[in-house]
Amino acid sequence: MLVANLVRAGLLGALTLVVALGAGDVWVFYVIAVGVGVAETFHDIAAQSIVPAVVPDDRLPKANARLYAVELAANEFAGPPLAGLLVAAGAVVALAVPGGLWVAAVIALALVRGRFAATRRSEDRGGIVEGLRFLWRDRVLRAFAVVVGLFNFASSATYAVLVLYALGDMGLSETGFGWLLTTVAVGSVAGSVVAERVERVLGLRRALLVALVASVVLIAVPAATADPIAVGVAFFVGGAAVMVLNVAMVSLRQRLTPDALRGRVTSGHRLVAWGGKPLGALAGGVVAELLGLRAVFAVMALVALAAVPVLVRGLR
Structure with missing residues (x-):
């Protein structure tokens, strides 16, 4: 999750720099969009898989419900109006702020204590x-x-x-x-x-x-x-x-x-x-x-x- 957010922040930072210098080609946007999408896949799978390591089994429904609620509220209600304000402020700002938010997510994750790497089983060799x-x-x-x-x-x-x-x-x-x-x-x-x-x-x-x-x-x-x-x-x-x-x-x-x-x-x-x-x-x-x-x-x-x-x- 940390690496995925760092990758997303880095890609948005690179795109912000490209736009600020006026050197943006449409293919740059395509490549960065694909990179952000791949990083999001890794992050979301890890985020869903880590919940049982943080929450007891009997609290999983409540934990998942709260996570879904926060994600929906951010995606559907907070995100679109914020995007409109950022676009009005300019393309560079509209790209730089999401990158900064992913950096903030990295800081928040880094403050979570514990070791969450999955324990491999002796018979687990099939990838x-x-x-x-x-x-x-x-x-x-x-x-x-x-x-x-x-x-x-x-x-x-x-x-x-x-x-x-x-x-x-x-x-x-x-x-x-x-x-x-x-x-x-x-x-x-x-x-x-x-x-x-x-x-x-x-x-x-x-x-x-x-x-x-x-x-x-x-x-x-x-x-x-x-x-x-x-x-x-x-x-x-x-x-x-x-x-x-x-x-x-x-x-x-x-x-x-x-x-x-x-x-x-x-x-x-x-x-x-x-x-x-x-x-x-x-x-x-x-x-x-x-x-x-x-x-x-x-x-x-x-x-x-x-x-x-x-x-x-x-x-x-």
């Missing part, structure tokens, strides 16, 4: 393959990866065409579309706040199933109606349900995975679960071209629903 093998052989973890992969495929397909549907069929203005996206963000923050309580009241198995079914609402409602109020409510409920689902899944995956494999199992899960996002976006465009915008939501709701029996079988 990343060992992590993928463990993920695939555990029926619960395998089900989680497939479920998230199907849902991400479906949701990415709908997001690829959402702006066209919102400004066209729903008749929203650009401002109205921004408010529509805000309902998802607000619902997600609300879901992260209540996730631990939902799991405690319903039980883990029932909370997972209810949250997954409710998450499909996020996809299915626009196929039935273009009413902005109905779609906004559905997006709020869906955003909250997705967050409850994420907190429960991540917490259980952390409990089930040995310390030595946690980073590799997390990366393997994300490879399967997130790898479908670009494919889903492509599929959304194809379905919209062939059948129309509303059909994308109907077809992808069926894809998302296919994850329900997978989860049921995995938790049996």
